[in-house]
Amino acid sequence: MSKYHFVGIKGTGMSALAQILQDLHVEVQGSDVEKRFFTQKALEDRNIPVFPFNKDNISPGEIIIAGNAFPDTHEEIVRAKELGLPVYRYYDFLGDLAKKYTSIAVTGTHGKTSTTGLLSYVFESFAPTSFLIGDGTGSGNDKGKYFIWESCEYKRHFLHSTPDYCIITNIEFDHSDYYKDLDDVFSAFQELAMKVNKAIFACGDNEKLQMIQSHVPIVYYGFNEENDFQTRHVTFLKDDSGTEFDVYIRNEFYGHFKIRGYGNHNVLNALAVIAFCNYMNVPEKLVRERLAAFRGVKRRFSESKLPGVDQIMIDDYAHHPTEVRVTIQAAREKYPDRNIVAIFQPHTYSRTMTFMDEFAASLETADHVFLCDIFGSAREKSGKLSIHDLQDRIAGSRILHNSNIDDLRQFDHSVLLFMGAGDIQKYQNEYKKALKS
CATH class of the missing domain: 3.90.190.20 (Mur ligase, C-terminal domain)
Structure with a gap:
C-alpha cells in the first residue's frame, strides 16, 4: 500500500486532500509548523499523524505531496529528492486525481468554499461523490464516480486541471502579489474556461464573466433577467430562519427554495448549485430539501x-x-x-x-x-x-x-x-x- 507524506498538511486544501486519501484506504501522514490551526481537528479526529518539519520525516517508499507555500529548498522536499522519491505539488496531484472521476471544479474570487460545501452536501445525496472543500474538509468515496473540489486561482494553480464541469462564482481583482490587474485575473479564468470539457456555470451578474468564451455551453445564473437561471422574490426571514427565494429557468417558474444563510451572495451560491443540479437531472425536491438543511462550512459566518x-x-x-x-x-x-x-x-x-x-x-x-x-x-x-x-x-x-x-x-x-x-x-x-x- 502506498504511503503519502504531506509537506504542510495543515493547509486547508492539504488537510482536506489527506482526509480523502485516507478514506480511499491509503496510509497518510504529514508535517507542518507546530502552531495550531483550525484544520488540525479533522486530522486528529482521523488519527492522521502530524509531525514538526524535519528532513528525517521522509523515508524511502513514500510519495510526497508538497503544499504550495513551501519552496523546493524546503528541507523535507530536498530530502525526498535525494532519496529519489516522487514529489507532487498539491495542485498537480489534484489535477491528476480529478481525471479519475467526472469532475466538477468550483472557482471564483469569492464564494468558492461556501459553494463547494453546499454543492457537495446536495450532490452526494444524489450520487456517490468525493469532495474537497477549502475549509479543510475532505471526503473520499471509493464507490464514487464524481469529484467536486474547490479550485484556486492563485498563481493560476487551477490551470493544472481539466475539469468536466466548472462553476465560476465571480471574477474580481485579488492576489495583487501575483496578478497585475483585473485583466490579468480575467485572462487566467479565460484560459481555464477553454480547458473545461462539458459545461460551465457562471454568475451572469458579474460583468467579466459575461465576457468569458468557451468551447462548451455556458449556463448563466443570477438576479438579472438575462440569466438562464434567475432568482426572484428574495426574503430575509426574521428569528434566525434564513432566506427564501423563487427560481425561474428562462423566465418559467422552477421552484421555491430556502437556505439557512443570509445575504445575496449566499442566494447566488445556492443558485449556482441549483443550476448545476438541474443540468445533472437531480430531482428538484431533493435539491430543495438539502439546501434547507445545509448548515454551512467552517469559518464562513x-x-x-x-x-x-x-x-x-x-x-x-x-x-x-x-x-x-x-x-x-x-x-x-x-x-x-x-x-x-x-x-x-x-x-x-x-x-x-x-x-x-x-x-x-x-x-x-x-x-x-x-x-x-x-x-x-x-x-x-x-x-x-x-x-x-x-x-x-x-x-x-x-x-x-x-x-x-x-x-x-x-x-x-x-x-x-x-x-x-x-x-x-x-x-x-x-x-x-x-x-x-
Missing part, C-alpha cells in the same frame, strides 16, 4: 452565543473588501436590531496596500471597527505598511490587542464579527478567556 453577555460572535474568513462588505451586510440582515462590531485582521501586506481605501469603505458600514495587526502568511512575512495606515482611513476605529480585548465587553446587544484569513481566532479565544475571568 460561523456563529456562537457568548456566555454572560448579550453578544453573538461570528467567525468569518472574509479577507477581501467585497467579502467584508457582504459579510457585514449579511449580519445586518440576520440581526437588524443589533449593532455590528467589525473586528478585522488584514491578510497579507500586498492585499492590504492594494485595497486600502476599499477595505476602509467596507469596514465603515459596520457600527464599530477594531483592527488587528496584519497577518503576513507563509509567502509574505513583511511589508512597507502597518495596521495604523488602515486605521487612519477609518474614523473612530481602534487597534485590538490581547491587552485591551476586554474592551469588547462594552458592546451590549451586539454582533462581534471577527473577519480574516489569518489567525484571528486567537483574539476570539482571548476574549472568551476574558469573559470567564
Whole structure:
C-alpha cells in the first residue's frame, strides 16, 4: 500500500486532500509548523499523524505531496529528492486525481468554499461523490464516480486541471502579489474556461464573466433577467430562519427554495448549485430539501452565543473588501436590531496596500471597527505598511490587542464579527478567556 507524506498538511486544501486519501484506504501522514490551526481537528479526529518539519520525516517508499507555500529548498522536499522519491505539488496531484472521476471544479474570487460545501452536501445525496472543500474538509468515496473540489486561482494553480464541469462564482481583482490587474485575473479564468470539457456555470451578474468564451455551453445564473437561471422574490426571514427565494429557468417558474444563510451572495451560491443540479437531472425536491438543511462550512459566518453577555460572535474568513462588505451586510440582515462590531485582521501586506481605501469603505458600514495587526502568511512575512495606515482611513476605529480585548465587553446587544484569513481566532479565544475571568 502506498504511503503519502504531506509537506504542510495543515493547509486547508492539504488537510482536506489527506482526509480523502485516507478514506480511499491509503496510509497518510504529514508535517507542518507546530502552531495550531483550525484544520488540525479533522486530522486528529482521523488519527492522521502530524509531525514538526524535519528532513528525517521522509523515508524511502513514500510519495510526497508538497503544499504550495513551501519552496523546493524546503528541507523535507530536498530530502525526498535525494532519496529519489516522487514529489507532487498539491495542485498537480489534484489535477491528476480529478481525471479519475467526472469532475466538477468550483472557482471564483469569492464564494468558492461556501459553494463547494453546499454543492457537495446536495450532490452526494444524489450520487456517490468525493469532495474537497477549502475549509479543510475532505471526503473520499471509493464507490464514487464524481469529484467536486474547490479550485484556486492563485498563481493560476487551477490551470493544472481539466475539469468536466466548472462553476465560476465571480471574477474580481485579488492576489495583487501575483496578478497585475483585473485583466490579468480575467485572462487566467479565460484560459481555464477553454480547458473545461462539458459545461460551465457562471454568475451572469458579474460583468467579466459575461465576457468569458468557451468551447462548451455556458449556463448563466443570477438576479438579472438575462440569466438562464434567475432568482426572484428574495426574503430575509426574521428569528434566525434564513432566506427564501423563487427560481425561474428562462423566465418559467422552477421552484421555491430556502437556505439557512443570509445575504445575496449566499442566494447566488445556492443558485449556482441549483443550476448545476438541474443540468445533472437531480430531482428538484431533493435539491430543495438539502439546501434547507445545509448548515454551512467552517469559518464562513460561523456563529456562537457568548456566555454572560448579550453578544453573538461570528467567525468569518472574509479577507477581501467585497467579502467584508457582504459579510457585514449579511449580519445586518440576520440581526437588524443589533449593532455590528467589525473586528478585522488584514491578510497579507500586498492585499492590504492594494485595497486600502476599499477595505476602509467596507469596514465603515459596520457600527464599530477594531483592527488587528496584519497577518503576513507563509509567502509574505513583511511589508512597507502597518495596521495604523488602515486605521487612519477609518474614523473612530481602534487597534485590538490581547491587552485591551476586554474592551469588547462594552458592546451590549451586539454582533462581534471577527473577519480574516489569518489567525484571528486567537483574539476570539482571548476574549472568551476574558469573559470567564
